[in-house]
Amino acid sequence: MERIPILKLHDLLLVTIQVDMHDRLAMTLQDDLMHQIRRTRARGVLIDISALDLVDSFIGRLIGEIASMARVMDAETVLVGMQPAVAITLVELGLSLGGVRTALNVERGMQLLREGSPEEEASGHASIDH
Amino acid sequence: MSVQSLPLAGVAATIIKEHGDELLDEWMASLAEVADLAQAGPKARPDAAEFLRLLVAGLAESAQIDLQGTEWRAMREFLVELSNRQAEWGFSPVDTAEFLMALKRPLASLMQRVGGSDGRWLESWQQVNQVIDRWALYTMEVVQANREATIRRQQQEMLELSTPVIQLWDGITAVPLIGTLDSERTQTVMESLLTSIVENHAEIAIIDITGVPTVDTLVAQHLLKTVAAARLMGAECIISGVRPTIAQTIVHLGIDIGSVATKASLADALKLAFRRRGCKVESCNQ
Numbered sequence: 001m002e003r004i005p006i007l008k009l010h011d012l013l014l015v016t017i018q019v020d021m022h023d024r025l026a027m028t029l030q031d032d033l034m035h036q037i038r039r040t041r042a043r044g045v046l047i048d049i050s051a052l053d054l055v056d057s058f059i060g061r062l063i064g065e066i067a068s069m070a071r072v073m074d075a076e077t078v079l080v081g082m083q084p085a086v087a088i089t090l091v092e093l094g095l096s097l098g099g100v101r102t103a104l105n106v107e108r109g110m111q112l113l114r115e116g117s118p119e120e121e122a123s124g125h126a127s128i129d130h
Numbered sequence: 131m132s133v134q135s136l137p138l139a140g141v142a143a144t145i146i147k148e149h150g151d152e153l154l155d156e157w158m159a160s161l162a163e164v165a166d167l168a169q170a171g172p173k174a175r176p177d178a179a180e181f182l183r184l185l186v187a188g189l190a191e192s193a194q195i196d197l198q199g200t201e202w203r204a205m206r207e208f209l210v211e212l213s214n215r216q217a218e219w220g221f222s223p224v225d226t227a228e229f230l231m232a233l234k235r236p237l238a239s240l241m242q243r244v245g246g247s248d249g250r251w252l253e254s255w256q257q258v259n260q261v262i263d264r265w266a267l268y269t270m271e272v273v274q275a276n277r278e279a280t281i282r283r284q285q286q287e288m289l290e291l292s293t294p295v296i297q298l299w300d301g302i303t304a305v306p307l308i309g310t311l312d313s314e315r316t317q318t319v320m321e322s323l324l325t326s327i328v329e330n331h332a333e334i335a336i337i338d339i340t341g342v343p344t345v346d347t348l349v350a351q352h353l354l355k356t357v358a359a360a361r362l363m364g365a366e367c368i369i370s371g372v373r374p375t376i377a378q379t380i381v382h383l384g385i386d387i388g389s390v391a392t393k394a395s396l397a398d399a400l401k402l403a404f405r406r407r408g409c410k411v412e413s414c415n416q
């Protein structure tokens with residue numbers, strides 16, 4: 001069965017989505033990721049979606065869920081490299097992923113996680129709800 | 131436009147052809163009676179002669195009112211040129227139409243005088259009359275189509291002109307918004323802002339609303355959408371240029387702008403952006 005690889009980098013997990021996300025694949029990723037967080041005791045998760053140019057409401061919601069689940073397991077999730085078209089779609093769908101932190105690219109995302117605990121107010125990456 | 135047959139138009143065409151100069155003189159004379167057209171005077175004579183020539187040619191070839199027909203192509207081209215030229219002279223579209231319609235009365239008296247013995251003259255005149263009316267309306271249509279094209283072009287230009295994205299510093303971009311934000315403009319602004327975030331690796335985007343006259347719930351919602359989309363891409367937004375009246379409206383309307391950073395001026399926003407990027411601006415003079 002098709003799977004999205006999860007790479008371990010020190011205490012971080014790196015997921016690069018390079019194929020079209022279909023619902024089944026996304027569910028598998030969610031499962032795998034949670035198991036990996038537990039096994040590797042990762043403190044942060046980087047999800048690189050720069051190659052993703054299409055999302056639907058299900059995938060959008062699932063990404064939000066992954067972040068929430070990871071937080072419960074004490075790992076911070078950063079979503080990196082979202083394409084403009086994807087961002088517009090998610091906003092139009094009403095999914096502004098308030099609880100997920102974001103960064104421009106993997107480098108910045110990693111820096112964000114290294115900086116440690118999410119001092120959201122200080123760093124300005126506050127959640128936006130409306 | 132409907133196609134209508136003109137079985138007797140040929141009669142009128144022959145009369146116009148034979149008494150062309152006479153008719154032209156009378157047409158010019160009747161123009162002088164219409165106040166707005168009097169000034170056209172001698173300038174209009176060549177145009178009038180050309181119209182008569184094309185009318186005769188068209189009527190001779192066509193037994194139908196079908197303005198889109200190939201036999202009327204020369205007439206269409208002439209009228210497009212005429213309407214545009216007269217518009218440049220400062221004539222209103224109505225003036226151009228009246229100019230053509232002024233032909234009707236002299237034509238009627240001419241046909242009655244010359245073709246009076248032929249019982250078909252009245253019917254023939256009525257049919258030519260219809261043709262002239264159609265062409266007069268056509269000149270209005272031409273002017274209107276021109277204006278609409280101009281308006282559309284200007285709208286498009288305004289849309290492009292009003293949404294520039296400026297790179298202020300490494301990793302800092304700004305969009306000065308000018309004019310009212312509607313859904314279509316929000317879309318354009320959002321797209322150009324997000325594209326520039328990718329291109330310039332911008333981590334901070336400043337949206338300056340100094341030029342936005344009013345902020346109502348809808349505009350605020352559009353702004354927040356843009357901010358949310360930028361955040362999803364990993365850039366944070368600062369809204370600057372919040373004027374006192376806008377601040378009052380926002381609070382009175384009960385709009386929740388959440389935790390978006392807002393600043394009164396672009397300078398303040400830039401200062402905040404520098405601080406977040408870890409940059410420092412110092413004066414050189416000690």
